Amino acid sequence: MTASSSRVALVTGGGRGIGRAISLGLAADGMDVAVNFRRDREAAEATVEEIRSAGRRAQAYQASVDLLDDDRRLVEAVLADFGRLDVLVCNAGIASRGQSVVNTDPVELERVMRTHAFGAHHLCQLAVPAMREQERGDVILISSVATLTHAANGGPYNMAKAALEALGYTLAKEELRHDIRVNIVAPGLVDTTMGQKLMRAVAGVDDLRALDPSMPFGHVCTPDDVANVVRWLVSPQNTYVTGQKINVDGLANFLR
Template identity: 65%
Template sequence: MSAPAGRVALVTGAGRGIGRAIALRLAQDGADVAVNYRRDADAAAKVVAAIEAMGRRARAYPASVDSFDACAALVEAVAADFGAIDILVNNAGIASRGQSVADTDPGELERVVRTHALAPHYLSKLVIPWMRQRPRGDIVMISSVATLYHAANGAPYNMGKAAVEALAQTLAKEERVHGIRVNIVAPGLTVTDMGKRLAMATRGVADIHELDAQSPFGRVSTPEDVAAAVAFFVSADADYVTGQKINLHGGG
């Protein structure tokens, strides 16, 4: 798989979990990486240090991406520091509280949908002018296999992820003429802090790896599995690929 050498990637929510794995994989493949985070500055600094140890450029940027003004400042800062933005990975996310529609607080609904759907719209809008100046642009939305099932007691999360997939499909058609590819990676249960909490809440297990034996291929998915799918979408091997989705659930 051809590496994105010399390209600049902005990864949201990149201090931990899936975002961290994506940032490290893109750097491993040759990209310079802007590491966005919301609260954990120490975790983001460690990601930056790991990327710099690979010989790539990296910098951490605090921003809550559910604010358009914060997104605008983020993109402006990244473009000023790196001189370009070639890859955007909309990864930042939050969990909903697992309540029915009747019991969901309107404030929770707004926060979850804003983070999963409005933030990717804001950032895509803001990076497109930069990508149009480059030989190629890539936007990858991190969704969820939740959109395959729309399970009960998860409307805010289901709605947010369904909306970001709609955004991706629309944007792929709009920006193809400008050489920008837009694709979706939809993980299932993954070994992250959020995944561990979800496993405890929905499966009643104290350790997520208790689910390995009953999972496809004998293990729960890892952040590196998600990063590999993102790496494919932004590679030269996916030059003819846009508007596509990879469901990372092991065929389950």
């Protein structure tokens, strides 16, 4: 693969759900996209093929973001293949198991924290130096409106997303002088596999679309709703926004 003159985005967890929508959206906006996956190679390759069919370059990369060695290998491979890196979207994530603090397995706590917070820190540390070489860089951290309420029985997830946001606010200040914008995008309930599993577990809802009439604007948030915010934040239209968190939930948490 020859070096690219187009902006290059690395999207972790980029083959499915929100990550897939972001990968496709950035490609539609003229970027080449490195699509990271942990296990679902088939989904990642399908996303890559869709991007290529639209005329942009794309490649799938297997890496578990909670492992520093994997993160180092991932960033090195993207830079070797594309020749540059302009946009990092830290989207990969996992859910916690809904236990109280007292009943949480320490192994689960560490796994969730490493995936959301440590992994994002590793990737920023590895990717930002390459972004400094470009005219502009963008880092997007996909968090959650869970940090607005810190609901019971979600300690690992709440803690991990709060740490992720702390990383974003800190990095935005550090990299301002390098023309790198760092922003946080925080969805609520989204129509993804994870969202479907969550609502099945907590509310016995098998079809998220059945919730549409009760949701803001008449529908459950979609991956494209989230991707559209990311697309604007990394676009030329965003000239002056950094160090911000945008909640993408239609104010659902405040209407209940």
